[in-house]
Ligand code: ADP
């Protein structure tokens with residue numbers, strides 16, 4: 095281990111009273127935007143094979159550290175002859191003290207609400223010492239996405255996304271949006287073919303604190319509104335107004351560059367769980383195109399240009415109208431119709447001859463076409479028509495055969 099990491103762990107132990115009594119820090123495993131995560135051994139864990147229900151009860155009393163006996167070294171069985179399990183490893187998430195208390199509470203409360211959900215990382219407990227809050231989670235062994243995504247076959251993708259969409263279905267069923275779906279927040283182990291969703295630091299309950307957005311009106315209402323509006327009658331004016339008196343729009347745009355859904359970019363104020371489906375689609379496009387990161391924009395305007403290049407001006411305009419916005423561009427590389435996802439994937443993987451005569455050299459296989467048909471459902475620009483996690487699990491791409 096790097097000496098600077100050792101120093102950091104020493105500092106953490108020193109700053110956090112009594113933490114050494116319960117945890118043995120092993121390594122630093124993550125340094126995110128909002129936290130540092132350490133791998134540790136839980137020394138107070140009574141690691142017997144049939145004590146899951148005890149653990150469950152402990153979990154229910156989150157924020158209260160369980161009062162358990164320290165594990166004695168070398169003891170293989172307890173007084174009742176129950177066999178010891180392996181030591182329990184945990185991930186200790188040290189949330190940066192600059193995060194607001196409301197935000198930290200939100201993360202812990204949502205994690206607590208999601209307890210027991212399939213493929214979602216459970217919260218074991220949480221502690222606070224002065225301004226420092228730590229969350230304790232079971233440790234999940236996983237492989238860095240960059241080390242396996244290029245080698246994934248379509249069946250591998252099906253297993254990966256079945257796991258991810260199982261987690262999303264559970265989270266969405268509780269009316270929670272994750273808001274930051276991306277490979278580093280889905281800990282996947284290709285060998286075990288299992289993944290867990292982590293990082294609810296940006297998650298929120300659906301429709302909190304929002305003004306209604308136009309995209310939730312019915313299509314009849316929309317037709318009436320658009321027909322009666324002067325802007326629609328005259329068409330969008332060219333250029334940007336010199337003195338723009340329109341009120342500015344504010345919407346939650348939290349998330350990661352390249353994974354934001356179009357409605358987030360258009361500042362829709364009533365964002366739904368469908369924003370997570372879009373982000374999951376970006377992961378699938380990354381794997382199919384063998385390019386990471388696939389979208390590489392510096393800001394929201396660039397992100398819109400990237401999306402528009404694929405989907406075309408026509409569909410972007412329709413999408414903007416859903417949210418009461420306009421989409422205009424004079425960039426020559428953005429065409430009216432855009433490109434099919436199939437084309438994009440063939441180009442990205444250099445499987446057609448640079449668009450020269452003769453068409454694609456190695457066309458998509460039937461199973462790849464199935465993956466693309468699923469991807470198209472994740473990338474519906476209209477969030478209301480976009481596939482839900484529950485529906486996704488029934489899509490031929492994810493549905494387990496024989497079920
Ligand atoms: P942040 O909000 O800082 O992004 P995360 O919860 O995403 O925090 O954690 C950051 C990183 O720490 C993750 O990408 C992952 O590599 C590692 N990590 C987080 N939780 C666990 C866990 N339960 N088991 C193993 N590693 C974890």
Ligand code: MG
Nearest residue numbers: 126278279293
């Ligand atoms: Mg994260």
